[in-house]
Structure formats: structure tokens, C-alpha cells
Amino acid sequence: MSEKAVRGFVCELLAVFYQKGWVAGTGGGICASLGRGLFLMAPTGVHKERVAPSDLFVVDSMNGKVVSPSKNRALRLSECGTIFCELIRKRKAGSVMHSHALSAVLAADRARPLDQLEIRGFEMLKGLRGESNDAVHMVPVINNRPKEAELLGEITRVVDTPKFQRAHCILVRDHGAYIWGEDIWETKRHAEVYHFLFEAVLARAQASRMRKI
Amino acid sequence: MSEKAVRGFVCELLAVFYQKGWVAGTGGGICASLGRGLFLMAPTGVHKERVAPSDLFVVDSMNGKVVSPSKNRALRLSECGTIFCELIRKRKAGSVMHSHALSAVLAADRARPLDQLEIRGFEMLKGLRGESNDAVHMVPVINNRPKEAELLGEITRVVDTPKFQRAHCILVRDHGAYIWGEDIWETKRHAEVYHFLFEAVLARAQASRMRKI
Amino acid sequence: MSEKAVRGFVCELLAVFYQKGWVAGTGGGICASLGRGLFLMAPTGVHKERVAPSDLFVVDSMNGKVVSPSKNRALRLSECGTIFCELIRKRKAGSVMHSHALSAVLAADRARPLDQLEIRGFEMLKGLRGESNDAVHMVPVINNRPKEAELLGEITRVVDTPKFQRAHCILVRDHGAYIWGEDIWETKRHAEVYHFLFEAVLARAQASRMRKI
Amino acid sequence: MSEKAVRGFVCELLAVFYQKGWVAGTGGGICASLGRGLFLMAPTGVHKERVAPSDLFVVDSMNGKVVSPSKNRALRLSECGTIFCELIRKRKAGSVMHSHALSAVLAADRARPLDQLEIRGFEMLKGLRGESNDAVHMVPVINNRPKEAELLGEITRVVDTPKFQRAHCILVRDHGAYIWGEDIWETKRHAEVYHFLFEAVLARAQASRMRKI
Numbered sequence: 001m002s003e004k005a006v007r008g009f010v011c012e013l014l015a016v017f018y019q020k021g022w023v024a025g026t027g028g029g030i031c032a033s034l035g036r037g038l039f040l041m042a043p044t045g046v047h048k049e050r051v052a053p054s055d056l057f058v059v060d061s062m063n064g065k066v067v068s069p070s071k072n073r074a075l076r077l078s079e080c081g082t083i084f085c086e087l088i089r090k091r092k093a094g095s096v097m098h099s100h101a102l103s104a105v106l107a108a109d110r111a112r113p114l115d116q117l118e119i120r121g122f123e124m125l126k127g128l129r130g131e132s133n134d135a136v137h138m139v140p141v142i143n144n145r146p147k148e149a150e151l152l153g154e155i156t157r158v159v160d161t162p163k164f165q166r167a168h169c170i171l172v173r174d175h176g177a178y179i180w181g182e183d184i185w186e187t188k189r190h191a192e193v194y195h196f197l198f199e200a201v202l203a204r205a206q207a208s209r210m211r212k213i
Numbered sequence: 214m215s216e217k218a219v220r221g222f223v224c225e226l227l228a229v230f231y232q233k234g235w236v237a238g239t240g241g242g243i244c245a246s247l248g249r250g251l252f253l254m255a256p257t258g259v260h261k262e263r264v265a266p267s268d269l270f271v272v273d274s275m276n277g278k279v280v281s282p283s284k285n286r287a288l289r290l291s292e293c294g295t296i297f298c299e300l301i302r303k304r305k306a307g308s309v310m311h312s313h314a315l316s317a318v319l320a321a322d323r324a325r326p327l328d329q330l331e332i333r334g335f336e337m338l339k340g341l342r343g344e345s346n347d348a349v350h351m352v353p354v355i356n357n358r359p360k361e362a363e364l365l366g367e368i369t370r371v372v373d374t375p376k377f378q379r380a381h382c383i384l385v386r387d388h389g390a391y392i393w394g395e396d397i398w399e400t401k402r403h404a405e406v407y408h409f410l411f412e413a414v415l416a417r418a419q420a421s422r423m424r425k426i
Numbered sequence: 427m428s429e430k431a432v433r434g435f436v437c438e439l440l441a442v443f444y445q446k447g448w449v450a451g452t453g454g455g456i457c458a459s460l461g462r463g464l465f466l467m468a469p470t471g472v473h474k475e476r477v478a479p480s481d482l483f484v485v486d487s488m489n490g491k492v493v494s495p496s497k498n499r500a501l502r503l504s505e506c507g508t509i510f511c512e513l514i515r516k517r518k519a520g521s522v523m524h525s526h527a528l529s530a531v532l533a534a535d536r537a538r539p540l541d542q543l544e545i546r547g548f549e550m551l552k553g554l555r556g557e558s559n560d561a562v563h564m565v566p567v568i569n570n571r572p573k574e575a576e577l578l579g580e581i582t583r584v585v586d587t588p589k590f591q592r593a594h595c596i597l598v599r600d601h602g603a604y605i606w607g608e609d610i611w612e613t614k615r616h617a618e619v620y621h622f623l624f625e626a627v628l629a630r631a632q633a634s635r636m637r638k639i
Numbered sequence: 640m641s642e643k644a645v646r647g648f649v650c651e652l653l654a655v656f657y658q659k660g661w662v663a664g665t666g667g668g669i670c671a672s673l674g675r676g677l678f679l680m681a682p683t684g685v686h687k688e689r690v691a692p693s694d695l696f697v698v699d700s701m702n703g704k705v706v707s708p709s710k711n712r713a714l715r716l717s718e719c720g721t722i723f724c725e726l727i728r729k730r731k732a733g734s735v736m737h738s739h740a741l742s743a744v745l746a747a748d749r750a751r752p753l754d755q756l757e758i759r760g761f762e763m764l765k766g767l768r769g770e771s772n773d774a775v776h777m778v779p780v781i782n783n784r785p786k787e788a789e790l791l792g793e794i795t796r797v798v799d800t801p802k803f804q805r806a807h808c809i810l811v812r813d814h815g816a817y818i819w820g821e822d823i824w825e826t827k828r829h830a831e832v833y834h835f836l837f838e839a840v841l842a843r844a845q846a847s848r849m850r851k852i
Binding site: 238322323 | 547548549550553558559560611614615616618619621622625626629630633636637639
Binding site: 447450451452453473526528531532535536570572598600601602628631632635636638639 | 760761762763766771772773824827828829831832834835838839842843846849850852
């Protein structure tokens, strides 16, 4: 894909994510590789479904520095930048999305008191690279912090934890999720699969409770 | 933004709100500043997603008088006008939206027997101007009245109440919510954040009850 | 509105209703007045969101006879025709819609063992012609029958029942609802208000039960 | 319909199904007859709402062989191919869709410990060819397997089981559903009806449990 095509697709996906309720209220974000370690990243504090291709920043994922700013000089880089760069380097992600979906918040609630959400018993698990439908898939859950950048320490810890090596997602309590893939298409697929799984885990747990009444 | 652009954006947002179920059945409304104390306001009793830019009224927020009527002379000004003007003057709102969302009604139910909804434990709180994600955010809840204009007394009371100074929203029992911001963009963001929070508070409370079964 | 405009709007509303889940699986329908007792009616057994203006039938509401058939001779008139004509004559409806919404089915379930659904405590009641927000609004509920035309007897009975004179809706158990207005715009508004109220009644009842756990 | 029209409609339906949440995360699929035993089939592992008419394969349903591959040589045929061909041959299906809807998974959960879901008491049953609204409609439920092709044995068994002769659907636990019709229009209608029924059965069961609290 050309840089122009990636810019367009990043903005299109933000609009798709908005329709699904994942990036409401200016929350959430996305980044996607342009090759050679450079990534397009969305600005912060803007209505994500209305981001234009020229609004995006180009960031060097090796050092997190802005290589090419947004054409709109009033915009600032997404606060997810540091975390995105960590996931790019540690997990070889070619794209990362950050969701503020309610289903992600409720799935993290449900994991309590554990710091992991175990997902099993869904064909949809096959939609995650390297996973089978009879796997027990472990998603790390970390606590929220006042500032997004303060999540970095915990994110570094969980991406290095052996039992989470098959996860392409980190849940942040009260907040949402970071979801990644080897390219923007896989990130889209993983985002759709994980949000399905969050809703599925919640619905199945509720149905199970109801049967006890 | 030019007056033409604001007129277009007001109508676009009404269509967005309709898609979300916030202004169904001709309910709800919006106003937005044109500068110098003048505000565009939607007509009453019309299908809000179909309001045209020329259908809007221009109202002087200082005295609530219509400065320039709708081009469609069959239309009457939204009954929210008086309340919108109060919020513009008392809270320096540059835009106010009125929601008839079911989630707002249910969130007000949930506040009973208190006259306030306490919201805490959500990153989304950061989407409200001046609020942090570790705040306890207090939203006033007032009783509904037979006529919209009769809500004014209670609205004046709660906007003057110290503990509600960080709120950009008033919930009206059985009815919906008034949500404002310093401009139309902030009102859109606040509307998305508050509706997310209403749904989140309800979903978390339900999950908590289910765990007791 | 010209006949051409009404034909277009009827088809547009069917697409809107489909988006809301009210006419899925070829179910549901609509009719709208052309004046002089003549009504446009949708065909039966077709995907309602794909009905074209020329697919519609013109029916004389006085005797239920087709005055002008669909241009597509393979189509047959909606089975709701007889019921639509009854509501047009008895309630002076200028338009009637027939919904297969799940919320209508569940609201009728909830009325059991009574043959009426009482709705109170919602501002949205004001969206029904002649109703106030402090009213107790009574919607008749009738039993389903193997064939749509067999519902006519019960429909005639409830439209003549004094306590249902303020209703613009009849719920049919296991099936859906008939909703009408004095013209197609009011039918759209009433349809949105009633479906909101069905969902609201169900959600409030569920929240109330949960508080007892 | 010309081959070009069928190709376009198959892609349009995939986009409609995606909007409904039935084919998220590249899951699900569809096939439709071109006549003479030849069927258009979607590729595997692609975002279904973005499939282009030239991406489709033409398969001979008699032997499952690809007669004409996708123009995009990087694409592989849907793994549903074998199952689709079985349903085409055994049930004279002119089109089959494969859903990954959460409601299908939850409906299969609900059938436990039985291997069938009994659906009764809904007008929507009439939307299934040959069914009446007072029928007890029996949908077979089979267990999921690690690979899609391994479902074939169970699928063959249930399509030959007398009590399931009126079903146009097979539920697969933890996975979703296969739904078919005599042509692509009927498959669309059946898909909408069955997904409505899955949601209806779940909602009614939940309401029934709540009444016991």
C-alpha cells in the first residue's frame, strides 16, 4: 500500500471503529506502519471519525520522535504514542489500535480478582494469529493510571510475561484495550475478534448466572 | 466557522444523534453559538434527523427572543429555548444538546433516592473538560414536569449548586438529559462521553448484581 | 406531497424501519394516504428495505379493493391490507405501519396476564398525539392467529373499546404491533415513540427486578 | 439474475451481514447458485464486507472442484466449501450463508443438554419456507471441531434426521450457524428470520428467569 492509501485506510478504520462505539468522545486511536520503522499516528483530543489523512503524524517507532507532523499545526500527537512504540518494538506490531469500548471495560471488570482474562470455547479464537479454537487464550489485564504514558511500565511487564505470548491484546481496567497485528488488516481483524470475544464472555457469563435463578 | 458551516454542522449532528437513538420521535434538540450572544436553535415537533439548515432559528441568548425565524414559517422554536438560554448564560455554554436517550432515563432511575448520579472509575471521565479519571463526578438529577419550561426553576437551582460545578450535564427523570460544552465540538464530545458513562454505570451495576446470584 | 413523493417516502421509511430491526425477514409493512380514501400499500413477502416506488399498490380503503396494482405483476398485496383498512376507517388513520420488532413481542409478553400494556412515567408519552407525560397510557394486546386476516375481529373489538381510545397502537402477542397516525409523518413519530416505550418498559422492569437480588 | 448481478449481490449481502455482526473478524461466508450446479463462493480469511465481485470463486457443487478461481490469485476458497456443497446436494439449497453471530452461539448454548433448539410461539416462524406460526420448529445443534471440514460428518447426519426436515439451519456450538434457502433471496430472508428467532428465544428466556426473582 502507498503512503496515501495507508493514510486513507487509517482514517476509514477510525470511522468504522466509531460506528462500533470503540472510539467515542474523541477517545481511542490507531497507528499503522509505513515501512522502515515509520508509523502513521492519529492526533489526540479530536473526534476520531473525522480525522483527515493530512491530520496524521509520522513517527519513528525506534525513538518515538515525530518525523513529519500533522498538516494541521493545532493538533498534538496521540498520547498513546509511547505505548504504541513499545508494542511495535516488543511485539513486531505493524499496527496498533486503542479501544475505549464498554465491552473491553466490562471484560476487564469480569477478570477480577485475577490480572488476566481467560477466553475459551469460541471458534472466533481462530481469528487470532497462531490460536486454535480449543485454546485457552490468556489476555493480560492491567490497572489504569491517571496519565496514559504511566501505563508503560505495566505494558512492558505483561508483553514480556511468557503466558501472554499468544495475546495480541492488553486490557486496561476502567479504560479499554490495546490490540495489535502484524499489519493494519490483521489489527482490524484482531480488533473485531477481541471485541466479539469480550461481548461473548460477558453474555455467556450472564446467561450462566441466570440459569442459577 | 461561518454561519453557513454552523447551520450545516448542527443539522449533521442531529442526524448523528438520531442514529444513536438520542432524538427519536421528534424529541431532543440542540443549539450552537453564532457569536455575539446569538444562537442557532432547532424547531420543535419535527423529525430531528431531517432538519434543514434553513429550518433553524436565530435566538438572542440574553433575552430568549427570536432574532431571525426559520425560513419555514410553519415551524415553532424548540421548547428547550428557555433552558438552553439559562445554560448559555449561567455556564457560558457555546452549545447545548437535549437528549431523550433511554440510557439517560435509566441512569436517572438508578440515582434514586438521591438527586445526583455519582460516576467514578472510568477513563472516559477525562473526556469531560476539567475532569480526571480518578474523580468522583457528580451529575444533578431533577424531576420531570408536565411542560419543559417548568424545569427552569430546578435547572437554575442545580447549576448554582457548588457540588455540581464540574458537571456539564443535568439529568431529568423519566425524560433525558441536557448536556453542554464551550462550543459545538465540545458538546458533541461531552454528549458521547456522558451517554457512554450512563451505559457504563448501568452495565456495571447489572454485572455487580448478577455476581450476587 | 405529490403521489410520487409519497411513494418515495414510503420506500424510504421501509428502509429506515429495516435498519431499526422492525421489518426484518420480509415481515412488517406500511400504508400511506394519497387522499380521497386511496392508500399506497407495500407488497407481501418481499424484502421491505428494497421495495421500489413502482412496487406499491393503490388500494381503496372503503372496500379494500386494489385500484392500481404494483408495476411488478409478480407481487401480491400485503396481508395487512384488511387490517390497515379497518384502522383507516375506524381511527381515521392516514398511515399505518406494521412492526415485527422483538421489543414489541417482549412488551406484549410482559403485559401478561392482562390484555393491555400500561405505560406511565415517560416524557416520550408526549410524542403520542393527545397524550401528556403524566398519563397512564393503555395499549391493547391481542392474541396472534395463524393468518393475519384472522386478527381482524379482535382488532375491531379493541379499537371500539373506550379505555383504548388514546392508543395509536395495537400489540399482537408473539407477533409485533400495528401503529398509526393521522399522516405518514405522525406514523413515523408514533412508531419511534412506541418502540422507545416498549424498550423503556422492558429495561425499567429488568432494572427493578435486579434491585431485588 | 445474470452472473454479474449475482456476483454483485453476494458482495452486497456480505456487507449487510457485516453490519449486523454476523461475519466479523473475517469469519462467516456465503455461496449462491449460478445455475447448472455451479456456485459462487467467497474466499477465506478476508474481511467479508470488502470482498469484490471478482474475488469470488466458481465451484462445481457436484464434486466441490473450483471451476473458475478468484481473479485475485492470493485468495483461497472458503473452508466452508465442503459443507456448502453438502447442503446444496442434500437440501437442494440454491444459496447457503455461514454466520458467526454471537446470538447463534448463545442460542446453541441454550439448547444444552439437548442437541436441538426448539423454537415456538413466534409469528416470525412463518418467514421460514413451509413453516407456520404455531409450529414447534426444531433446529439441530452439533458440536464444534478444530477444523471446519471436520463438521461434515455431523452435518450429513442431521440433514438426514427426520425431525430436522423442516429446518433450514444447523447451529454449531461455540461457532455459529449454517443457514440456507432455495435461492439467495430466501437465504437472506431465512438468515434474518433465524437470527431474529435466536435473539427472541434468548430474550424471552431471560425475561422468564427475571420473573422468578
